Amino acid sequence: MLLATTDDRDPLTAAIAAAKRAGHADCAKWQEDLTVMTAELSSKFFGTRSVEMIRSGLAMSVKLLGMGLLEHSKGAPDVDLWLQSLERLGIKGVTSTAIERIKIVATLPESPVLKGLEETEPRTLLLLCTSCTDAREAWLWLEDHAQCRREYLSSIRLAKWLLAQTPSGRVKDRNLRHSDDGTDMLLSDEVIDEVMANICGLPRSLDDIGVVEPCKLAPVKYREAREAYDALVARLDAGLRKALLFDGKPWFDRYVLQSKAAKAVR
Numbered sequence: 001m002l003l004a005t006t007d008d009r010d011p012l013t014a015a016i017a018a019a020k021r022a023g024h025a026d027c028a029k030w031q032e033d034l035t036v037m038t039a040e041l042s043s044k045f046f047g048t049r050s051v052e053m054i055r056s057g058l059a060m061s062v063k064l065l066g067m068g069l070l071e072h073s074k075g076a077p078d079v080d081l082w083l084q085s086l087e088r089l090g091i092k093g094v095t096s097t098a099i100e101r102i103k104i105v106a107t108l109p110e111s112p113v114l115k116g117l118e119e120t121e122p123r124t125l126l127l128l129c130t131s132c133t134d135a136r137e138a139w140l141w142l143e144d145h146a147q148c149r150r151e152y153l154s155s156i157r158l159a160k161w162l163l164a165q166t167p168s169g170r171v172k173d174r175n176l177r178h179s180d181d182g183t184d185m186l187l188s189d190e191v192i193d194e195v196m197a198n199i200c201g202l203p204r205s206l207d208d209i210g211v212v213e214p215c216k217l218a219p220v221k222y223r224e225a226r227e228a229y230d231a232l233v234a235r236l237d238a239g240l241r242k243a244l245l246f247d248g249k250p251w252f253d254r255y256v257l258q259s260k261a262a263k264a265v266r
Contacts, residue, residue: 011060011069011135015082024086033091037061045127061129065091066135067142068098075139102126105142108149112188114156151243152188158236158243159195160190166232168198192243194249199226200230216259227255 009017019027042049042057072094086096099122106122125142132138136155162169163176172195177225178187202225217225229252233241244251 003215010062011066011073011082014079015029015069015086018079018083019086020102024087026085026090028089030086034058034061034065037095060094063130063132063138064098064126065094067101067129067139068094068096070135070139071097075143099126100130101142105149106145108146109152109156110149112152112155114159114186114188114191142156154239154243155188155192158240159191161222161236161240162191162195165235166195166199192251193255196229196232196244199254200228200252200256202256214255214257218255219260222256222258226252229256 016027016030019030030231038054038057038061039049040057041060042054045060046053046056069085072085073081085097089097102125103122106120106125110120125145129138129142132141163173164170173189201221202217233244233250236244246254
């Protein structure tokens with residue numbers, strides 16, 4: 001019961017509490033460094049040194065430090081590991097761990113747009129993270145955000161590969177280069193759907209809100225489309241292949257169905 005209670009606490013609070021119980025010599029130094037860090041963040045992010053602003057700076061400091069400790073434990077509630085990280089790195093080192101993680105996520109694309117959007121400022125991500133309720137929520141938010149951005153990056157890489165390495169893609173790329181907008185604000189999934197449909201010889205239709213609808217093919221056409229799809233997939237590296245998956249289901253299986261009906265596309 002005591003372990004569960006401790007593990008549910010804020011990582012920094014839990015680590016310092018464990019250090020105090022052990023009579024750790026660096027506790028006073030950590031508290032001093034935390035005070036300095038709070039003053040710096042209060043001034044940098046919240047302006048005047050009012051009591052309210054200092055409280056906001058302290059909350060940000062505790063969340064950042066908690067995120068750094070959680071980064072070292074891969075999100076697991078491990079007070080011993082948190083204390084070891086604090087002993088080894090100190091307040092500044094643990095903070096740097098969190099900041100570096102935020103910077104890495106900030107370099108990933110914030111949307112599936114091929115071109116035209118700037119990267120997110122690390123400062124913006126930092127403020128979004130530390131607006132969460134606590135360090136655990138902030139760390140989980142950043143992890144989810146990073147996963148989403150990695151998927152965007154994979155999708156963008158695949159779209160650019162298709163534009164450069166397939167006949168249908170090169171035609172589309174040439175048309176885009178001669179258009180007014182080019183690739184600005186062009187979504188990677190739109191490119192993937194269009195080029196893959198052309199490669200597989202599929203008719204494409206949109207519903208009322210512009211979403212691609214699945215199509216049904218007669219057995220012969222279905223086999224031909226499958227062969228074309230498999231041949232293309234065989235040329236992709238593992239990372240690009242992942243971009244064709246959604247909830248574990250390949251692009252082809254999401255959009256192409258086999259039909260025995262006489263009205264199927266022949």
